[in-house]
Amino acid sequence: MASKYIALPHGVSEQTFDAAISAFRGVLGESNVLVSAEQLAPYIKTMMPVPDSDHAPSAALMATTVEQIQKIVGICNKYKVPVWPISTGKNLGYGSAAPAERGQVVLDLKRMNRILEVDKELAYALVEPGVTYKQLYDHIAERKLGLWLSMPAPSAIAGPVGNTLDRGVGYTPYGEHFLFACGMEVVLANGEVLRTGMGSMPGSNTWQVFKWGYGPYLDGIFTQSNYGIVTKFGFWLMPAPPVFKPFVIQYQDEEDIVEIVETIRPLRINGIIPNAVVIAHALYEAPTKARRSDYVTGSGSISDEAVRKITNDHNLGIWNVYAALYGTQEQVDVNWNIVRQAFGKSGKAKILTEKESAGDPAFAYRAALMRGDMTLKEFSLYNWRGGGGSMWFAPVSQARGGETLKQMSLTKEILARHGLDYSGEFIVGMRDMHHVVDVLYDKTNPKQVKAAYECFDELVSTFSAQGYGIYRVNTAFMDKVADTYGPVQRKINKTLKKALDPNGILAPGKSGIRL
Amino acid sequence: MRKTAPGAGAIGFMLVIVIAIAAATMTKAAFAAPPAPNGGFVWKDGPEVYTKVCGYCHEQGVGPVIRGRALPPVYIRNVVRNGSRAMPSFRIAEIDDESLTKLAEYISAN
Ligand SMILES: Cc1cc2nc3c(=O)[nH]c(=O)nc-3n(C[C@H](O)[C@H](O)[C@H](O)COP(=O)(O)OP(=O)(O)OC[C@H]3O[C@@H](n4cnc5c(N)ncnc54)[C@H](O)[C@@H]3O)c2cc1C
Numbered sequence: 001m002a003s004k005y006i007a008l009p010h011g012v013s014e015q016t017f018d019a020a021i022s023a024f025r026g027v028l029g030e031s032n033v034l035v036s037a038e039q040l041a042p043y044i045k046t047m048m049p050v051p052d053s054d055h056a057p058s059a060a061l062m063a064t065t066v067e068q069i070q071k072i073v074g075i076c077n078k079y080k081v082p083v084w085p086i087s088t089g090k091n092l093g094y095g096s097a098a099p100a101e102r103g104q105v106v107l108d109l110k111r112m113n114r115i116l117e118v119d120k121e122l123a124y125a126l127v128e129p130g131v132t133y134k135q136l137y138d139h140i141a142e143r144k145l146g147l148w149l150s151m152p153a154p155s156a157i158a159g160p161v162g163n164t165l166d167r168g169v170g171y172t173p174y175g176e177h178f179l180f181a182c183g184m185e186v187v188l189a190n191g192e193v194l195r196t197g198m199g200s201m202p203g204s205n206t207w208q209v210f211k212w213g214y215g216p217y218l219d220g221i222f223t224q225s226n227y228g229i230v231t232k233f234g235f236w237l238m239p240a241p242p243v244f245k246p247f248v249i250q251y252q253d254e255e256d257i258v259e260i261v262e263t264i265r266p267l268r269i270n271g272i273i274p275n276a277v278v279i280a281h282a283l284y285e286a287p288t289k290a291r292r293s294d295y296v297t298g299s300g301s302i303s304d305e306a307v308r309k310i311t312n313d314h315n316l317g318i319w320n321v322y323a324a325l326y327g328t329q330e331q332v333d334v335n336w337n338i339v340r341q342a343f344g345k346s347g348k349a350k351i352l353t354e355k356e357s358a359g360d361p362a363f364a365y366r367a368a369l370m371r372g373d374m375t376l377k378e379f380s381l382y383n384w385r386g387g388g389g390s391m392w393f394a395p396v397s398q399a400r401g402g403e404t405l406k407q408m409s410l411t412k413e414i415l416a417r418h419g420l421d422y423s424g425e426f427i428v429g430m431r432d433m434h435h436v437v438d439v440l441y442d443k444t445n446p447k448q449v450k451a452a453y454e455c456f457d458e459l460v461s462t463f464s465a466q467g468y469g470i471y472r473v474n475t476a477f478m479d480k481v482a483d484t485y486g487p488v489q490r491k492i493n494k495t496l497k498k499a500l501d502p503n504g505i506l507a508p509g510k511s512g513i514r515l
Numbered sequence: 516m517r518k519t520a521p522g523a524g525a526i527g528f529m530l531v532i533v534i535a536i537a538a539a540t541m542t543k544a545a546f547a548a549p550p551a552p553n554g555g556f557v558w559k560d561g562p563e564v565y566t567k568v569c570g571y572c573h574e575q576g577v578g579p580v581i582r583g584r585a586l587p588p589v590y591i592r593n594v595v596r597n598g599s600r601a602m603p604s605f606r607i608a609e610i611d612d613e614s615l616t617k618l619a620e621y622i623s624a625n
Contacts, residue, residue, distance in 0.1 A: 034607065038596070039607060041596050041597050041604065042596050042597070042598070042604035042605060042606040042607070043604075043606065044604075045597065045598040045603070045604040060606075060608075062607070062608050064555065088609075089606060089608070089609070090603070092603060096603070096604075097604075097606060108606065108608045110606065110608035110609050111555060111608050112555070113555050113556045114555050114556075128555075130555075130556075130608070131556070134567055134568075135556050138567075156567065156568065156571050157568060157571075157603075157609075361576075374571065375571065375575075376571035376572050376575065376577060377575055377577060379572055379577045379601070380576070380577050382577075382600075382601035383577070383601060386600060386601060387600050387601070388598070388599075388600040388601045388602070443600070444600065
């Protein structure tokens, strides 16, 4: 194949693509249109167990202004070229910066990275897509604004726009990120620019303070979707509390998750514990302290005995509940007593604070996440097996003890059948839990690649058959997961797609949505 | 910019108009410009990239130590662009070529 391109969009000839590329260059300049294999290499590396070539882009465009993006969608409509927008592009374990389908053009907005506003009194920010949490964190620290961020574990290298648009989660009281989103600017497929909510009204100053606006609330349809390209994004920040008290509660048996969840739920719903608590299995935390190869030889999943030994050697529970209290000293003292009493009842819990956990790397990074500080320590997960293979399996569970135990056992059993370990955690919403499991495998080992793919496929099938839906998934499994939500939802998504993007140029395949 | 939205079928020919009008007026005139925009973020030098990106993994035991080993700059650049097993790749949009060259030289020499 003597093509100048490493891939072409589906159904687009090389000549047509030449014309599109030269039009893109006219808008962005030569150096912001990437087509060579070398320039596109960083977009191609994914952690999914499918050939990287299945998701290779044909080009990447680095745009920095709304006007450029409007012109780009014009060109895409003209030549029927699909674009896959990314903001900071670190969707690791969900498809990274690669498009859903081979040949799509990545619209990379990382360089569109102005912090437009941070309001100290009203505690909100308005940013462009390329702003990273680190950039915003430094901005706030330099100006001593006294505001905290909530971020996912890849903190420093990811950003609020991409994370929230994929409905990601963090670990502070603002951890369910989309709940705290307020106002978007969106370039539509026809080139029009929509500001959602109060932002539609000329001269309004309430865009970042009132979410709903007038009429249908539209922001939701621009998340996990392909109905527009978000170019500005508002969200709320948390005023730094005078006192922050992180703690961990360890339990030593897998069945104890029932007691943990039953104890936590009322504390969480009543706001005693305000943050997105994490109930992490030993194997989620172990990689910050130990290596798999020190405990396991040969193939197959790790044994329960080996996990037990790790917890003994490294001061971990089988379950590790990370939570924090926020407020004045008096508020924290009152709530701390309530927490201690609640968890003290059965005598099974071991409660540790910052004092007892000094120097513990797992506690340190969890505490950082719960206060919105930068840390990439959770990437230790990738050293567990090595080889850079990972997919997040993320079913939603009720916050009910019996349900969580059932989901955990089912996941562990399926993983084990494919020789993989249960590296899982539950992130506690108020009534729900994101059950998040890192399906780790060695991507350089073809046997494990095959096992991981089959395992994930089985996880999705088995869970959906039991009525357990998945909240977010990597690009290799988007259609399969879309099917689990039934034909009516797929149809309405398609109806919206036809209405808003009749040429199907925006991210075809995202969440299984295409013409 | 309170014009009627184009019907789905008319999208092709409407585009030219929409783009022309939108580019000229929409973001500037119809809405108040966002307050005091800062300039976009650009890297100062190699050490800044190292501390704000690489260091979070390579000084924390997530990735191996890479400073003080006189690793060849070309090798460092390659690993950053292509990624390597557990190491994610970084795009030109994140770390431009010039900053990457400075970063690689800094790591190699320090
Ligand atoms: C070790 C580890 C831990 C992780 N922990 C967490 C965690 O705690 N919580 C969590 O949520 N995730 C987590 N992740 C997953 C992921 O890395 C984060 O969610 C990350 O924030 C997503 O990348 P990003 O912010 O760069 O978004 P991007 O990659 O820029 O965007 C994500 C997706 O949103 C859409 N999108 C982006 N920008 C636009 C736009 N402007 N317009 C329209 N659509 C757009 C695209 O479909 C894109 O693929 C983790 C990953 C790893 C490797």
